[in-house]
Amino acid sequence: MEETFPHLTIQREAPVNEKRSREYRPPPPPSDVRGHGRGLLQKLANAKEQSASDVGGFDDRKLFRFTVHKGFNPEDLRKISTEIEFVSQEDETVVIGFASNAALAQFEARLSTMASGGDVTNKQVIYALQSIDGWSAEDRRGWALRKQGFPESDEFLIDVELWPLEDNHQGRDQEWAKFEEWLKRQGIEKKDQVKQPGLTLCRVLCNPDQAEQLLRHRDVRTVDLPPSFGLERSVVFQDIQNFSEIPDPGEEAPGIVVLDSGLATGHPLLGSAIGDAQSFLPGEGAHDENGHGTHVAGLALYGDFERHLRAGAFVPTLRLFSGRVLDKDNNATGFVENHIEKAVRHFVEQHGCRIFNLSLGDANKPYNGSHLKGLSVTLDTLSRELNVLFVVSAGNHRIGEESPDGLEWRDNYPNYLLDDAWRIVDPAPALNALTVGSLARHNQSWNSQTHTHDPSEVPIAQPEQPSPFTRGGYSVDGAIKPELLAHGGNWAINTRASHSLMERVAGLGVVSTNHQFAKGHPFAVDIGTSMAAPQVAHLAASILLEHPDADANFIRALLCLNAFMPEASQKLIKQDKSFRSVCGYGQVNEESLHRSLENAVTLIARGPIGNKRHHFYEIPIPDEFVSGGKRRLREIAVALAYTPPVRSTRVKYRATRIDFRLVTAPDLEHVTTMFNKATEKDDYENIPELKTATIGQQARSKGTVQADFWRFRQFNAKSKLRNQKLFVVVTRNDFPWGDNLCDTEEAYSLVVSLRDQENEEARLYSRVKMQLEARLPVRVKV
Incomplete structure (x- = not known):
């Protein structure tokens, strides 16, 4: 097992408008x-x-x-x-x-x-x-085929889609007939098919040479591998008696609170870890009548529940708490804001809890760019007052008049995720909370696993792409929302049933604990961003195992620092940057979340900062990070979080602004002079940052948790990282109306990571630690 190290501490050196239809304007004549x-x-x-x-x-x-x-x-x-x-x-x-x-x-x-x-x-x-x-043949390669290539076997199944000649009935009949004749001549065995005006799918058995011929067939639109990432029934329908007795995590284990529909406290996988279960719904008990709360609780306690289920081992490391705020229909009685505030204060005062999961959202309150209100404001206010972290779901698209229909679910994916109908709902816009969107994990339904020759159930998203129901941002003033992604499930369409949408019955969701365990069903599968949020909440609480004194700012910053964009989602962002509003910073990589590695070192800084002030941090860059002729990926990641006071009556909403810049300079004197002279807003915004930032200062600074990533493959002799020093500069600049709301000095957390993970010989941690220790005796504290 790879050796890990504690993270290092570094000291500082002293209104969406109504959409207008765009009329096509022909391009002007070319210059030549x-x-x-x-x-x-x-x-x-x-x-x-x-x-x-x-x-x-x-x-x-x-x-x-x-x-x-x-x-x-x-x-x-x-x-x-x-x-x-x-x-x-x-x-x-x-x-x-x-x-x-x-x-x-x-x-x-x-x-x-x-x-x-x-x-x-x-x-x-x-x-x-x-x-x-x-x-071309390359154009015809589907998503999975591009990623995995053809199977290494003499024969294999592949899915072939023909061009959909929707408006040409005669041509479509000819296309079908001629293609089937061609398959026979080539000796390709057709196992099953879907024939409809808007979709023609064939699942065929072929060899590699025949597959290459299919990639050259004029009438073939795509060739792809059949869906294969499935949640097998055998995983879900296991006997609970097969698992060992679940140990108690201990009284000192960090707590995680699920505010939902209650909890089935007798569930064998949850019971030993439960610290307290209360109802904050007038006239209702703490037990779960809906099932949603128990399902969410299993994910909050164990994180990647499916991984534990496949391994056959459940060992809780957290203490689970439940606050019932929803009724048997998953609705609130009265104002949910009141129930939640009462619950949060109870668990903070009685149990010292700091991490709260809210997998709920008001579909009637999509964020339209105006003032934040309701539960969002409640969470933002409680976050600051009580120093707690709320992890909330982005919300699910509610199927209705604005939804795609039939085959459009697949053909128009993912573009509809950018439509107004897919905007995040209250409380997802809350600035001081972490908002989580959903990724697809599986693309093979239960029916597809059982009937391997049947191509009729077509997944909408592919693994690691955004789920077809997940909502996107941004939040107030353009802040990135959601910040993070986790697995929440997928949808499919049944092409044999008028392209009907398969929302929940396809086996494409997330498995967790079932409130009906006593009836012999200990596990259940559900779908939604409600399933994604508790997995991030689990990671947030697990940070307290290594950093028991961590505040909400540090936890938010560390999670976003360790986010990465799955390849399939990154491809969407490369095609259209607007998908950043759906994907945020990406999915949390646990590898170096809690502790540093030799080739991935994390530096920690905390501090209160006064208004109109800069804090300067020199980041040590070991020679080996920028040397070596071999091209390899190296990364600098920076994240900052703070929790400002808010006012819903103000357009800018947050009373204080804190952000960071990553810059190079010959020495500390040059960088302090550069920033101290930038007294005017325009001067400050024009200070050049280190190039190649993934997000960019303007986009990331609109949120209260900000992360960015600089990636390098090679450094030339003139590189600034070779010839100058690297600094992170943290700046506070409040809005004048917030003077009476903000503290004289506002708290923030800053985390920086250097990663050289393609270099097995990298000794970044040791080199950085040595450089930091060498500085301590001579550092001037300011």
Whole structure:
């Protein structure tokens, strides 16, 4: 087991508007019209050559990929030639179409005329074209196939989707018939199929050579592996008697409080860890009549419950507390704000609890960019007054008129996650709380596991992509919400039942404790951001095992410092930065959360800071971090958290502002001069930060927990990290109206991490520790 070390302490050196429909504006003529024509001519020639390598097809036309100006109407392709048939719009700038030889000849003639300076009709259409290509074998590779490749076996199952010719009934029938004939000629065995106007899926058994042929078939849209990340029934339906007796975590174990629908205190996996269970709902007992609270409690106590279930071992390290604030229908009686405040004060005063999970949200209160109110304000106020951390769920999309329908759930994913209907709901916008969104973990339903040849149940999201129901931010003033992600489940559509949405019965959710354990059902599967939040709450409470005196600021900062973006979600953000509002900083990596490693060292700083003041921290950078000719990933991560007073009557809401900058300078004197001279707001904002930040100072500083990540593959001789010193500068600058609300000195926590995890020989921890110790005798305390 890899050796771990305690984290090091470092001393400081002294209103969403109503959406307007966007009218398409054709692009202006290119600066070089002739050159544009010549370029498209060459690209057309290359595309014709590429498409000539396609096989199959229900007719003789070629398939082309047109890269177009954003907002382009795909039907306008027919203005080039009436013999171009629009097939699919793959995203905002990619249109797929069939073209006959006559159409290609017409198109080529128009481009030749443009290239020679002549005038052509419908030239705006040609101006909107950026490129013409074939639909390549790589384009046909689905998500899982790109990630995993074909199985290493003589034969395997794959799923093949054909182009959906929704508006061409005759062509669709021809496509189906010709493709099945082609499969037979190739010796590919069709196991099952889904045939509908908007979707044609075939699950086939083939060998590697046949699979490569499928990747070249003109009528194939995608080739992918069947769903495989499933929650097996055998995992869920286990006998509780198979597990050893659950030990008591001990009186000194950190507490975690679940504020929900109550708790089934007799559950064999929970009972020994329960510290107290109370009802704060007038006239109701503390027991769970709904099941939601017990399900959430298992995740809060154990974190990744599925991992423990597969390992067959449950050893609680936390003390579990339950406060019932919801009734049997998961609703509140009266104002839930009152129930929650009473519960929080009880568990703080009686048990010293500091971590509270709230997996609840008011779907009638999506955040629309105006003032925060209701439960959000209550949580923000209690967070500051009692120094407690609330972990809340982002909320789930409520299916209704604004939801996709049928196959649109899959085809429009993930773009609808950015729609107004998917905005976070109260209390998720609370600035001083941690908000958690949901990731998909599984993509194989129970039916798909049982009937391996049946492709009819189609998952919407792929593993490690945002769940199709998860809500996104931002919060007040553009603060990043949710901050973190955890597994909360997936949805699927049943293509044999009119593309009906499978919300809960597909086995794609999160397994945890069941309140009906006495009936022989100790475990249950549920879906939602309600399941994601308690997993983060568990990690938050577990920090107290190593850092028992940690405050809420430190816990928030440390969790976000150790966040990483799963590859599948990162890809969405690269395509459109707006998905940051759904994914936040990512998922918590537990590897170096509690303690440092030799190749991943964490530095801790805490301090109260006065208004209009800067705090300076020099970050030691060992030579080996920036040396070595081998390209490898290295990372600097910085996170800061504070808990400001708030006012719902103010547009800016938070009374104080604290943020950080990561900068380089020759020495401390230069960096202090640079910041102390920046008295005007514009001057401060223009101070250059170390380049390549993942989030950026402007975006991250709007929240009360801020994290950013600088990643490097190689350092050249002129790199600032090689030639200058590195500093984190923390700055406080309050709003004038908050003078009477803020403390003279406001608390904050700062954590910094250096990571060289691809270098097995890295000794970052030892080098950094040595440099910090060498500084202590001569450091001037300010």
